[in-house]
Amino acid sequence: MVTVDIDTPPARRRRKIDWSAPFVYFVALAVVGTAVSPVLYVIISGFRTTKQLNENLAGWPDPWTFSTYARVLFGADTLFWSQAFTSTVVAIGTTAGVVVFGVMAAFVIARYSFKGRTLMYSLFTAGLLFPVSVAILPLSIMLRTFGLNGSFLGVVIPQIAFALPTTIIILVPFLRAIPKELEDAAMIDGTSRVGFFWRILLPLATPGLVTVGVLAFVGSWNAYLLPLFVLGAGGTDPSGYTLPLGVQQFSTQYSADTAGVLAFTSLAMIPALVFFLFAERRIVGGLTGAVKG
């Protein structure tokens, strides 16, 4: 109950009643509801037992059962943690490789003038048209030849290669935008080009590096086709699968355990969601900024 004191000055008069506002909020609500409700359905249904689910697939948990989540998280034979670990290792390896090699190449493309520079840049940008699916069959044969099939390096190394085009395309304009005067000043002070790269360019480029790093990490974390061939078909034990592969395998192997599949799927969503909450600015800004060119 709100009581208004008579002495209170009159509320600031509304400028003009905008009748479109409720409509806009309604659309916004509908969009958000559509985006979020499937995720919520899966997470909430994970708190129901398979018996409840068999009776009625759509329903509120009654009572809330935590045992399925507990089983997936802490059960004796659960693979969730080892698969999350593999995903983390693969994603960190990919990110590190892409950022280091990417910034080195982008530095040269952005700030050196030499014959073949444009060609090199075009070669990398053309990589956007080379999806993993086109290369996957010869790639898996190559990896088998080098004995990398079934190992996490067999996933990391090609992922670095396939993430390089995006990284270089984002970083080159970024590095080029750093004023030439800074470089000249550094040179006059006796720094070499490499010294300039280390001491001045890299610190200035940190926001760009974080953006490409985050994008590479998310890309690796969500990747499916390459792990499917390298780890899945490569004969790795499921404990060494990445999460997307592991979730898919779990859902086929234990398809009768509906509650288990729901819980495992929800848990597999959480790392990406948490990571997204922390890096939202970077991901959204990076994607939209990069696309705008």
Add this chain to the structure above:
Amino acid sequence: MATATKVGPAVTAGPTPAGATKKKLTNAVRKRLEIALFTGPALIFYVMLVILPIALAAVYSVFRWDGLGPLVDPTCIEAYAANGSQGPNYCNRFVGFENYERALTDPTFLGAIGHNFFIVALSLLIQGPLAIGIALLLNRKMRGRAVLRLLIFIPYVLSEVVAGLAWKLLLLPNAGFDSALELFGWKGDKPNWLEPDLVMWTMFAILTWKYIGFAVLLMLAGLQGVPEELSEAAQIDGASWWQTQRHITLPLLGPTIRIWAFLSIIGALQLFDMVWVTTKGGPNFASSTMATYLVEIGSSRQQIGYGTAVAVILFLISLVIALVYQRFALNRDLEGAVTGIGKVK
């Protein structure tokens, strides 16, 4: 990386010009060295693991090969040639364009190409306008804008595998999706959303759910670049909200829309994860795409030659479309090579 080049002993103790050339030379050498060292790792990775496999795909595609043994075995051919025979086909697996012929006459593969283009068309005709409409509506100061942006982007950050599995569960008869429809007033029997006639529409709906948040955010970012003064001026001149959007905002949003469309087309042509997880391309290839067909052929049936022919076709289709699109739609916005990132379907 330290590249303190040693300056060699001054052998030619000539006048300064000679010394200057010498120094310039070492400087040029040093620059070359830096270029090689800095771009080397990226180039090696990229050429070895991206370019080479694609080139190999083109080579394998003219052989009938299961991925084991040599493509052409000279000793085998010689051994048979000694007997005056051509030898069995495992001596020489070269089959010319047979794999391509087979792919382009296989109704299943042609169907898969059709499914890819179905998604391309629906994305451009439905998903794009929908995203633009939502973005235009949301492009104003409103409460909870930040939260809104965060929430509509959630489906995009989930992996296609997890999203696909979630939808597989949601679409089970009488599960979440059906009961949501009940809630909105659709009583009675619901169709099986994954039956052959419906499965591609369902797939499109799932892809729209997953990728429209990205499209909306992209459009919103593009709208930031449209100066407010223009619409204000139009409004003062008596233009309605719709006229303002139609004649001022939309044309200025053109570059963003064209880039989104490009990403969407490329993504739809390469569609794999979502389909593989939800339907494996089934039932009976009713939802197969070029990529699921390729994986099915290449991994389950071990037909590497045929699978790579399919891969080359997929690549050529994307390339031609990208080049044509860039030539006729994007060249107004961009100079140089294909730009843009992100997976959008």
